[in-house]
Amino acid sequence: xxxxxxxxxxxxxxxxxxxxxxxxxxxxxxxDYEDTKFRHFLASxxxxxxxxxxxxxxxxxxxxxxxxxxxxxxxxxxxxxxxxILLLPLIKGKGIAGACEAVLQTTVEDAVLFYQAFGKTQxxxxxxxxxDVNDPASISMLREKQMTMYDVMAxxxxxxxVAREWTNGFALTRKAADILKEKDGxxxxxxxxxxxxxxxxxxxxxxxxxYDRAVSIMERAQLVRAGGLSLSSFDExxxxxxxxxxxxxxxxxxxxxxxxxxxxxxDC
Numbered sequence: 001x002x003x004x005x006x007x008x009x010x011x012x013x014x015x016x017x018x019x020x021x022x023x024x025x026x027x028x029x030x031x032d033y034e035d036t037k038f039r040h041f042l043a044s045x046x047x048x049x050x051x052x053x054x055x056x057x058x059x060x061x062x063x064x065x066x067x068x069x070x071x072x073x074x075x076x077x078x079x080x081x082x083x084x085i086l087l088l089p090l091i092k093g094k095g096i097a098g099a100c101e102a103v104l105q106t107t108v109e110d111a112v113l114f115y116q117a118f119g120k121t122q123x124x125x126x127x128x129x130x131x132d133v134n135d136p137a138s139i140s141m142l143r144e145k146q147m148t149m150y151d152v153m154a155x156x157x158x159x160x161x162v163a164r165e166w167t168n169g170f171a172l173t174r175k176a177a178d179i180l181k182e183k184d185g186x187x188x189x190x191x192x193x194x195x196x197x198x199x200x201x202x203x204x205x206x207x208x209x210x211y212d213r214a215v216s217i218m219e220r221a222q223l224v225r226a227g228g229l230s231l232s233s234f235d236e237x238x239x240x241x242x243x244x245x246x247x248x249x250x251x252x253x254x255x256x257x258x259x260x261x262x263x264x265x266x267d268c
Contacts, residue, residue: 004260006091007052013257014045014083016266017249020189022231024197024221025238026249033244036079044071044079055091060102061110061149063088068117078121082162082204082250085153086173087257089166095261096170103166106149111142114149161203161247165254172196176255177262184265193252194231197221202245209243217243 004012018041021028027038051067058066067084093099115138141147147155153166165173179192198221201214220237223229238244260266 005053006055006094007049009260010052010087010091010257011045011049012266013087013253013260014048014080015042016186016189016256017253018042018045020186020193022190022235023193023245023249023252024224024231024235025217025241025244026246027244031239041079047071048080048084052087052091055088059110059113060088060092060106061113063092064110064149065113065117068120072120080250080253081118081121082247083253085162086165086170086250086254090170090173090254090257096174096258100169103150103153108143108146108148110149111147111152112139114152115139115142159203159206161200162250165251170254170258172200172251173254173258176252177258177264180255180259181262181264184268186266189252189256192255193248194221194225196248196251197245198225200248202248204246204248205243213243217245 017023018027018038019029021030027033027036027041029038032038048067048071051063051070054066055063064084067088068081071080089099089102090096093102142152145151150166153163156163157167158164161172165171176192176196179195180188182188183191198218201211201218203214205217206214217238220229220234224231224234256264256266
């Protein structure tokens with residue numbers, strides 16, 4: 001395969017993640033949710049391509065707003081908001097090292113655009129959060145406190161593992177990519193996902209069901225890895241319970257993107 005552009009690599013990473021199976025609890029080519037379908041994730045990946053191509057000419061706030069606006073044309077609601085938080089700086093920085101520098105260059109106006117983009121989605125948030133994305137006063141607070149987009153991620157990092165990637169050097173993205181690079185082939189995505197799931201409580205699950213439930217799901221994943229529970233049975237448990245580790249899925253997309261940039265062979 002000829003060398004892919006950054007935009008092509010980002011699109012492919014989204015398509016590979018949603019097509020991989022089994023990723024317990026998450027949508028894939030065999031699983032739909034009632035309101036969000038596999039096809040919506042495919043559409044989002046394709047629709048985002050235009051924005052990915054323009055990232056070098058935009059600030060991260062502009063890119064975030066454009067990505068959300070450009071992919072809102074389907075009926076499946078939010079599909080890739082968290083993935084955009086990670087992919088856009090990775091595209092702009094051409095990898096993790098550059099992304100770490102790019103996020104530090106964000107401005108207050110980037111933060112405002114991020115909040116405005118957030119308001120267009122149905123992303124789950126903590127109800128007790130002081131800075132409600134649906135409250136216009138939050139925009140004023142951003143400007144009053146001179147909070148950049150990086151500051152917003154730092155503010156959210158305690159309860160959101162995707163936001164935390166901006167402040168910890170994209171640590172789990174790095175880990176995901178390294179796991180993938182241990183073995184070529186798209187089948188390794190499943191192993192990467194399960195290994196992360198067994199090591200880290202998913203913060204999307206925590207926001208939906210509470211932190212204890214997120215820990216219990218992590219422990220069930222550990223049981224699968226130890227051979228005490230089949231992967232298919234665990235997947236069925238998660239689907240029945242409406243438990244979807246969406247934050248880890250976003251990090252997996254970023255890991256796939258990084259691995260692809262570094263020469264991982266997905267098609268072999």
